[in-house]
Amino acid sequence: MSVRFAYPLRPLVAILAVTMTFVALACGGEEEAAAPAATSAPVATSAPAPATTAPLPQATEAPAAADTSDAAAEPAATAAPAAAATEAPVAAVVADYRDDWINFLKQHKGYKAEWGEPTYGGIIKTADPRPASRFQSTLGYSAFSRWQFAAHNSLLFMDPWGTIRDAPVCDLCESYEISADGLKYTFKLRENVQFHSEGWAKDQGAPGFGTELACEDIKASIEWFANPPPETRASYIKFGNTIMGHLDEATCPDGMSGKTVVLNFSKYRNATIYWLAAGFAVWDKEYREWMDAEYPGVQSTANPEGYMINMGTGPQIPLSADSQTVMKVRKNPNYFIPGAPFADGFDTFAIQDYNTKFAALVTGKIHQAGHGSSGITKAQVKQVQDSYADIIELQIVRYNHISGVRMNNLIPPFDKWEVRWAVQIALDRMDWDDFMTVGDVKMSNPAYYLHIDSGWGKPASEFMKTKGWNPETKDADIAEANALLDGVFGAGVRPKTDQYVIQLLSRREISVWAIDFFKKYLNWEFDVKYVDTYGNIATDCLYTIRAEANPNPNKQVYASDPSDAFWGVHSEWTTSEKCLHTGWKGDGEASADELAKVNGWVEDLDTNLDQAKRLELARKIEAYLVEERSTAAILGVMNVAWPNRWELKGNRYYNLGTYSQQRLHDRLWLNEG
Template sequence: MFRNGYKMKPIIATLAGLMLIVALACAGESATPTSKPTNTPAPVATATSAPAATVPAGATATEVPVPAEGPELTSMETYMQSSGYMPEWGEPKTGGIFKWRVSRNNSNFSPNMSGTTHGLFNMPRYGSLIRFDPWVGFTSIIPDLAKSWAWNDDMTTLTFQLYEGVKFQNIPEVPESYNGGKVRGDEFTCEDVGPSAERHVRPPKWETTLKKGQRSLWHLTGVTCPDGPLGYTAEVHFEVPLGKTMSALAQGLMVMLDKDWLEWYNTEHPAGMTKGTNEAYHLGMGTGPYIPGEFKSDIVGEHRRNPDYHRDGLPLADGIDVVILKDFTTAFTALATGQIHVMGRGSWSMTPAQVAQAQRDFPDRITVHPNAHLFGYGVGFNVGRAPYDNPKVRQAVQLAMDRDEWLLLRDAGELPGGMKMLALVSGTPWSYSVEELEQMRGIRDKLTPGGQEDVAEANALLDEVFGEGNRELEISCMAAGVEYVEDCLLFADMMKKNLGIKVVMESVEPAVGTDRSKTGAYEMNSGAVAASTDFGDPDDYLLPKISTRYNANSSAVLRNLEALKVNEPELMLWLEDTIDKQSRELDFVKRHAMVRELENKIYYDLALYIPFGQRMAFPGTGPAVKGYRLFDLSLYSNWSIWERVWLDE
């Protein structure tokens, strides 16, 4: 053990009765409040965002992060030195069971799985070599299982010094040994790093859902152990130096697994965790702060304190109950009455109407945590169909869309429900600032003179294509899910108002929309199609959405990109070449300039996607929750927060 952090019972029945008490207060903004109205809004937690001009941690070739030593501090005291720690939380406390709501069952308990639901069920039991500080964000990388790290001169070998004495968990369902190798309770050493990396980057063929490592760390070629397999030095080798490497590792999805556990699992239980059963829930074994309790389908997934966790005094809570409440009104009732502690991760956070209710009726019971979601929402073209194969048509639509109207629809009580973006999502060290976006063509307010110029330019482009004043074009907008219907309707209104184009909405089931996207049986589709990020690096978006060179595209995206390479070969060649160059550029200033040029070309010239903006997510916490702080875009990278949140009950 090391002191230096850097060296239930089912609640458904109870809720049924409680809903009779607070149902009216939870039904929506028009409901009659059951508690005395107040002018004091619900407290709003301060979100942390990576400033646009801030260099991301590990982004430059000269930066070699080495954690500070502090043997007099406990692990939690070390965390409290973070710039993200909030003194108003008070002194950390131990004990209690966190109740964290999700909206659906988990169907896959495999390690390395992120996602709104998968992450909460899976990640609390695992650790990685390094991680982002969950209270700060993409600009701060801190140790996890490695206490220090250093690059070689040509940035192709990253040497990690591992903490000693870290033990894998003691899971009864896992064997004590396999083929002569210790499994349960084995010590984490260099011999485990290579197989763990290999699973993440080149997973077995039956792990069909593990794709993120193939995209983000494709250049990782292997791991060597200069002090022997049982040593505490691991050299991770890369084919080429890339600017994203540290961020991709700090995301935390390359979890460390016991070498002999992997052999046992791959031999005896291949794909055994890719199902939503209690048996699958207990097959995994990591080094993290929690071990699995019981998984009850449609009710709860339990995590309990790992008694052998290597950080003294952590985790602070005795456990986490991931409570499955599919209905949003039921979940909000549970939060308002103290039956759950947290309602929120990404899209299953509080709805805008519930945020307004929290501000109006429950200011002393619910704290709202506004958080920029990972995805850019909007519409995307099928460029294999005329006239969308003509870039001037796409550019006209890009310029004419009114983003401010979309943002008005997103507002949640007194809080903004969205933010503007260009081609990349906002809120990363690479993004344009809000002030910059407000002045940019196509983004600026359509009620301003500049916005009116955008509309005029858009109409001039259509005049070039169809003839002056000819607007016989009719667009079909496919909404594959009820949550995207509103965006299609708004898009139709904007196109009629600003371009005189008729848009017809097609509402289809998600499965139908997926099939039609794959086969190209659509004109435009609405949804989270514009952009996204997992760990705040431009490659998150550029590789899977714009470049065909990394085998990272979905079939629907690849269909569009291949069509663009035929119709606009010079632009696509420039884009793919420049994507390669920026990915390999280690100087932040130079790479930043390349990314800006790429983003403008993608948005204004390619115009494959028409981003409306990013939605805000609104997690809510009860008054007992302390240590819960989110940075923007943190949904897939704030795994290490679980050990440092506590209950003040």
């Protein structure tokens, strides 16, 4: 038995597998399960359908950034009942987007009435906080990351007006079906989808312009992604191998020009469907071959050709590229969704100075000022609240970045677990929370290790009672931390080690707070060194301690599923530096046996069909990373301010997802009347 999904919002036949098991809520005080051994992918006989891995609650409004309730962090305790093939009830008034794009959006659960009627025309102007260093995207739609993905579509996508826990929906597919063993994904492609008819490479004789999307294009694109050529950036090659290395091949049962694609996998992995929905670029097969032959590895550079060479089925076509100033895309007149996109194009400016960027937003030179971890500052959030609320809409998003302190287990003094643990239990998370609060806006939310919107980690009601997090025992925790440090270094002795501070504000704030905290409560001062970027200081593990805010040391970027997080702590899968994944409850580097133990847990989590078991495993791994590996002392989830002027409509983001995953290119419009 298989599971079939279709996205046209008309009456459709839904064929559901027998028993789709969702994760049940964990009860407090449960005993920790024994460490399971790594297992191979289960053979599908009566296995529950893996198509929508838990937790997937009903689609709801994305919670406000200040919400740290268990509801924002716990999987729903439900089980989907078995169902025979039936006609899915769809309200008659719901528009099919291929017939009526505007009414489809207006009836969407995420549509805001105050946006009014969508309008056409205009150039939407956004700001990026740094010049481009390369144009190769891993996954993600790059909604306002220089718009390089606006030239493309993907097989599936996560609805940007929904939540990170919603089920993926079709982009270039009409429907998809997953076999009961999770080894075969069959996609029916949309009809009448054309690749761009114009573009930078057309004058150079590049093939593929104006051709119709076919199976061979999906096959070529996903097989390229799973195993990129050697000219590609090394970390991207390993990333593709890690998350899609289980792809055996893509086949075309109706022929290469047909509309059926089958992805055949060597094993079932829980996060596969979400990785497919995170956005991998679909290229014309012949064009991709021409591109790799004529411009090998060009997208691993910041050369203009790396941007201009993007050619796909997407709503925008690259117009010009200067990585130091402005990148431009313009409307695809042959986009396969009639009535989309609304905007005539997008211009993205590289504005590194926060004050200059904010001034551009206030004066209407740009429409949107958010990007990644560098939106607007806390002080500017306050300015918007006090003075500019009538012209600027604050968009506070719980980003996928986790703020904290990274400690290098390969270099003294943090090669000793006792020193790392002392820092872990001493840090005052509530003081950090206060430091990151401006007016009634919280720019951080407490977290234990996993992102709180994942739903798989220890809930706030539990972790806020643990050592290091419980505000009621903070004085005792600090006293214990000092005793541990005295035991290692001698009474009152603290080594003056390096602490690197970079200029990026989102990291500098952590450094400023941490330097003050260490001095005040641990009598520990550092030799502070200011650098423009961590660079090889981080990648070559040259630091002793540093502030950081990113998805590391786990890798949760694209999905709520814990497999998207914990592949990054697997010593053989990760693309992270060695000092992030070799810590243990001992001195120096963990043994091969210790690493194999953790790797086994991660592999079991990755493939196990028992979602309740996966919840146990996720929390077991999380506890290990906090209490034993202890190379990252987590302060909280980074909340970012991605504001826009009120005349920019259709702009909304879900929590946890990266900036690149918000697929908004064909939904944004300007109403400047």
